[in-house]
Amino acid sequence: MANRGQRRGRSGGSATAGRRREIDNQGILPVLARSVREVEAAVQRGRGTSIRSRFQAIALLVREERQRVKNDPEIGEANRADLLKRLDGVAMILAKTAAREPHLFDLLADDAVPSDEVRMLKREMTQAAGLEAEPEPDPVTDEVAAARSERRVLPRSVVARQLANPFMAPDFSAPPPPTPQTQRLSTWELIGPLLSAFERASAGAPACMDLPEPTQFTTPGGLPLMRHQAEVVEAAREGHRTFLLADEPGLGKTAQSLLAAHAADAYPLLAVVPNVVKANWAREAEIWTPRRKATVIHGDGDDIDGFADIVIVNYEVLDRHVGWLGDLGFRGMVLDEAHFIKNKSSQRSQHALQIADRLRQRVARPLMLALTGTPLINDIEDFRAIWEFLGWIDEKQPRAALMAALEQTGLTPLDPGFYPAARHAVIDLGIVRRRKIDVAADIPERRIADIPVELEGEAARSIRDAERELVRRLLSRYDHAIAARAERPEGIDHQLVEHVAILVRDETPADDAENVFTMMRRIGQAKAALAADYAAQLARQTGKVVFFAKHIDVMDTAQEVFAQRGLKFASVRGNQSSTVRQQSIDAFVEDPEVKVIVCSLTAAGVGLNLQVASNLVLAELSWTDAEQTQAIDRVHRIGQDEPVTAWRIIAAQTIDTSIARLIDRKAGLAARALDGADAEVSSADLQLDTLVALLTQALQAR
Template structure:
């Protein structure tokens, strides 16, 4: 009995020690550190929008929680009860993250697998690991994201004509002077994180004021015979003539940004001039340069550049081949650089963005006050963060802070981000750096109005039934995941848990590659099913109103349309991504100049920019875009200077499918540029990924009682 008693007593003591060790272990490691941090973020967001420091902390917690989850699942030394307990604690942190993101949906972008991790987040990650008594692993070298363009060529080339130019003019050697004007060191704002507040100022401080710097009165710009500048174009050229050297020229598409930039370069004598453009508009830029500045020879780089004129004043290169020419381009001695469709560089981790930023940095380092211009009618595609790479290209900011000129302007306000008046003052100072934004309604009132008309079609054939069945299966899958999550809870939830809905949608999107039916595949199938209906309607329009532009995303939809036009006896031309520049221009000329060519069939990616098709006033959007910006770019091929009739874009929408949801979401996101650049009071729509929002809408509708 005594022995048994001692054993029982020993067992009780061991249990107490185990409990104490369990409590101690619960306060060790990374999880308690994450729990404290996520509560701090939640409290901060509940008091208002997330500050930059809270955004950094939010992303760092998410990264470390993800890594800790992976470690726990693969730790063979842990028992199943221990593993379950740790995962449950991580789930609690994940729930707080989701609730916090629901309060400020701009945080959702930080949860994406491909979200850029800032230096501040990396530093905080190391600090948190140190606080947890863990050693931070060495950071792997970040992979360079490939562009969705033809595979880049890594080899560098130097065309022979460029070598000849260097030999002919030895004075092209670098001049390594300090070219940024001296400004007093920062005082009041030293130590402040300012990039976040500057970006935020374009969301929070519009107040009805347009985002356009003060421009001087137009000057008498010499233009070739038969050409004429509009007042708004001459104003920008006057600013360049007055000495302004950086411009974010964000005029609405169709207001002649190409002519403005070419004449601004002439006014600033910014030769040689480098022009970086999408491949599809290289030939158009050469043509425009020959029209507007015929005394300055332009050359276009194709492939390895064997055919270029090394002595030309204007060198035009496309993003896709920039990698093989970035070396000699940086050494040539350019005094100006124009970036067309500048939103192409919004992803700073992409190769194209890195090359562009490298070139602009080298030009600024070699040339006193070069002319730098960023041209885009849609500078904001999804998020206010899209500004960041463009501002860096222009030399307004670097990776972490404003450059001296902008910093000095901010210091002159006498304000810090804690002061109520900082945001409107900061927005004004950034605009003064060179943002120029004019709307058609303000400067080209003679351009007729445009409208988007939705044409609903029924998919009653076998393809339509199959699409609706696939959509129903997707909804069932989403509802099933939601219900299982609800059942796993200890407490009942009244109504719809919208935080959980978003988490389920995000998980579905992440798993979409494993599923035969997802949002992407269904949208493509819907496009295919609509193809013949859209082509039929286009043929009817052509017979009644004349020339019509047909836009589609996928080649097979374009193929169906062209077959339909052939059957209807309609002549058409085609603009596709695999055309040579000469074939592309031939197709454009045929549609514009030949009265018998009734329709031009266009790829959204190949003809969405740099094409003037205002000979038509009706267009058909056979497939939906994933962004309002892409849709707008397509419409503005027709709705631009030179158009003298009202423009109608007929958007083909498949009834009783997710097409209808996506239309609503696209339209809801259209206010982004309006608020940030045009001073509109319209709320900026959620910048989260449109595919995610589509899944959220599907699941929410399914859970809503009829």
């Protein structure tokens, strides 16, 4: 837009203070500053779910304004730097806010699709800045408008399908769930104890239901099946209808779910998947169930086939289609990467649960599959939404089948034996967890190797200064609290350490101060070229390499290094269309000249098969072990015939090293709950853990 944003003086330094104040109160930046403070305050008051749309609208406007400022030739360099600094301030508040409400991170992804409400808020904020707003969307036709509810859509082909079968009757032919023989547990609060049963899991107790012996090891089209895949298909053929398919990534969960739907005749089938794997799901459906037509919903779904057997939709557009998806008559539903719904207050979770409930209202026992190799990201509570989707529990208590199984134990949560019995009862409902080492021994082992790098120059000094200042703030808070006490404790007060860490995590620091989140981003930028140089060496010595990063600027730096080294590379990013993304993947897999693929952890961390490589470089640390595991398992999966090594680039003498250790500790959560390993379960808040570690180390060093 020609008049987008305020015009600055061309030479920056000649403006008077009064003129500067006048300029600072013009244009989009003051609107963004006010709005982001409102969002921050709402999250601090515990109203994080109410500001999702405004949060995303601010993030999109910041991204657009940054691009405009960078490219506008009429802005002087001094003013350009000042504008970018102010935009960085808004972005930092967004990042801090998302750190307190992790479900907001999804809205910062490059491929996060804005809803109609987000677009409306963007227009309102643009108009409030006195700028030209984006044009209103074209009006919809009368028939679609009549079907809209809360800005929802109804594709024409879906209308045609409904008209072709207007008297679609519900299917209640399945037997009703068992009725508990007693009501001993009717007054007990049971959801907490059920979750605790998995947290208390003892070593040697893997979470996997008893699966039947397969009767066949080929698909209807003649493709071979591995035993672990055939077991799930056989269970569906025998009548089992709910599965939490939690196999380790790379064991073919997509194929198992498609073939289970075929065995159960659960058509039409709805698959809700991440945006980046929609095309892959359509490909997999064509491979494993070629006689079943699959259709993919893009945007408003104008080009979908309403008569298809398999409907594939991504989480980001569920809000537009939740109305008709619940009424089409699906007999089966799959949630891929089901941990995406772990936050029950998020829209994606609410829509998925709503559709699942409406399926159960029309079909007594629909086929319900939740697929995720990493069901526990932060906390044992991550199970709750998935269990609710599967129909095992509701918001307050177990549903009939699970309650009947718990009643049969004859135990209550006061009995120690209740917890292993309750865990077993939940597992029998359909938890399936197999490890590669157990079911796919022919897949070579994998290892994670840390490569420490020394940061140099001004960037390194600045990062270390920022870390020292952060430690100083922690120590100052701690010492002030100790000084206010009548008696000084002996040694370190660890409870106070955690309290101080929470205060520092949640406080709003001065403009030039930093938190763990912003420091980690700066560290990623500082080591980007070093990580890319290491990946280039690997590519020349060992062959193809997958390069993972979290941030666009780190990916940009890496690609510049590869270009300078004369290495041909491909790239997978969140802002690519599905066609471009697939072309990049095909180039890496099929073209021997393409040595490196540069991947976004957000856009490429799930659903891709990149086993043509056996080496990958993690240029930036993840915030969870699950995200790191998902990235590694793009390479370490069925079809891999070489040992896999993930080279994790760690900035020495920075908090990078502490966070790497904390990530490794967090891996214990799934190991204990699902694999029965005797592993330590750490806190769910990695930033808090990092601050606690920094303060503890500083106190020990005194």
